[in-house]
Amino acid sequence: MNFRRWRFVAMAGCIGAGLGPPQVTAELFSSLSFDGACEQAAEENKLVLVEVSTAWSRDGKKMKESTWADQRVLDWVRRRAVAVRVDADRDPAWALAHRVAVFPTVLLMTAEGRELARLAGFTEPSALVGALDQADREHGSRPASRPATSRAAPNPLARQIEARRLAEQGDQQAALNAYLWCLDEGWSVDPAYAPIRNSLLLRELAELGRSFPPALEALRERRDAAAARLRQGRETPDDAVIFASINRQLDEEERTVALYDELLLKPTPPATLSQVARLCFTPLLVQRRYRDIQLGYPHLFEDAMREFDYYAQSAELADRYPHMTRQEFDRTRLANLREKVCQYYEVLVAIQAHEAADKLAA
Template sequence: MMRFILVLAVLALSCAAVAEGFGHASSEPPAVFDKRSYTDAKKAADAGKKWFIVKATAVWCGPCKKMDATTWVDDKVIKWVKDNAVAVVVDVDKQQDIAGDLAIEAMPTMIAFKDGQEFDRVVGYKAPAELLEWLEGIARGEKSIEAVKKKAKGGGGGKEDIQARFNLAKKLVQDGQLDLATDEYIWLWQHMLEHNPAMYGVRGSFMARDMKRLAVRSKEATQKFTLLRDRTGQEIQNSKVDPDDLSDWLVLNNVIGDRKATLDWFDKVKDQGKWKPLLARQALNLSPILIEENRWADVARLYPDPMQQLDRDHELFRLTAERHGPDEETRKIMEESSSRFFRERVAQLYAALLAAAREKEAQTYADQARKLDDSAAMVQSLVSTALDAGQARTFHLDWLQSETIKKAKLNSDDEAALKDLRTRLDSAIKKGGDARKESK
């Protein structure tokens, strides 16, 4: 169970981390960036024999805004760019064609061009000293992957710097060395936890996500990851299978896009009592797939004790929300991200309980959830998700007329969303009636 919590914590923190770094950054790019168009700025850089530096960003990218507020206003960074380069901003949402041509997959991404050709790129937040080190390195003709490789070699003595090797795998993908990246990811998958057990949550979430992206780009990666999956899943038909091996098999199915294998296995074992404990331990891997397949009643099978799960989710929310940001504004954004994650988790399990005709449990669960979070947002999340799952109830109309909703201070967008939800709910009930009647 502790490993389940570790993975869930990583996912929750990732939601909050999106907000980190918002701070008080201006909506305008820092003055270090050229105001000309991408094409004109690139021509100017080529004509002046300067580096052409591209920063790929998005208005919702927290680390990007943090760099704008710190790194890109640093005096040394500004001087280097002024003396050696022309730098521009590419908004991946507003300039999708350019972002596509540059193969931007994450933000922030910094790309250095020389004489019209890409020389190197780095991804992720960089403090002033880190960015300056990269800029000075490219000026010397050094590519960032060399430093990453050097660090990944470790200090000998059998010790491995797992984070460094993870960074190397990602950097190899960025540089288009997909075969080498595949081999690095396979090594990490097989040996990461031997050297750093604390990486369990990262392995099953962020790294698995990166492996999936790699598999989409490389047939060889898909083939090798499939062999890895097949070796891992040799004992999955045995109810005494190691839970970690089963989890690995399910995660690797997702990596290679083999949802059918997961669903076929689930359908074979779901009604066998001896599998119930293992299914509960795999809820995090199975729930998203079942929800996407609109198999809400099956989701409920994964949670034999909804109230215990609610307590766990709320404790995780509390711990995540207590993370301190660099300022009050950031802290509030992170807390809201954590709250949203908690509400989504709660609403999904509530809808699943309704779909499974576990009405009394669903009511008790929802009542307690609304005590833990007495916001209008919680009510809307519960009703909206139930509606999406085809589980509209007539009493949901009463919920949307409750004092919680009436007392809420809603902005115009929230008011519009609430009105739309009421309309959809009313229409669903008039068209199909209370879903309880349909399920009987």
């Protein structure tokens, strides 16, 4: 038997024995964004199923080959949900906001984004269908229809993810508009969004500005407006944080120190002075401006002890960082604690507050 005939017979035997290529099925997961999936689910009176995974997750690959190819799973999802995937490497903010630390994790949610079920790690087809069925039953009957306009207020994190997608597709103006909505309105819509807004969002805006100058102009405009309000004593609660955070992303932290110097030279409410001092503590420390730090920290020892207590609350704080293992969290927490204690100790010794320094060291 020649090689070509032998290969044909072997392939035929495998296919006949059920060992051939798996049956090709239509794509289960939509290419929609999470927000787009919520809108479609609302229109079709369905739930939203999200698989959060990464390209390197072994269990994610295993589920793709087995669970997501199982006919029972395919039937359930197509009948009752709009399914989307979230890549945690590309969208770490989404995973963090939804407290996903294990990959893959499957979330079943309402069209408004309320979580109904969560399955972390590899899940067998029968277990997945059983859990989804139970969650759907407990959720109860849904209205026959739900217009998209009845959805809850926009999710700022979802808008940020959409802005990132628009930037990747080259629609820079639309991306900027979405990012600026998150910056200007996101905090008022969801106060828990503030840490992401003041760090990751500003970083993404600064990155967009490298190829799209209007993004940098928008950042500088908001920073300068915040600085003006701080100088005039008309600041909003987050003006100082936004001012310093934008400077940090633009590598212009000297502007934060310069504003602090201005405020030192004129009558400034103690609360405002203290807030700006905290935001330029490290640059002032590097410059060994210990007395200027003290002017912004009238109760330096008490502030140091509050900082110590904050980092010492391991059990309470660990739940806020689901993307980290407990071991990683404790290691980071202890490193931050040591750094802060050393910084405060250096200032206390420099201003000759030796008794307070000894108490802190103890």
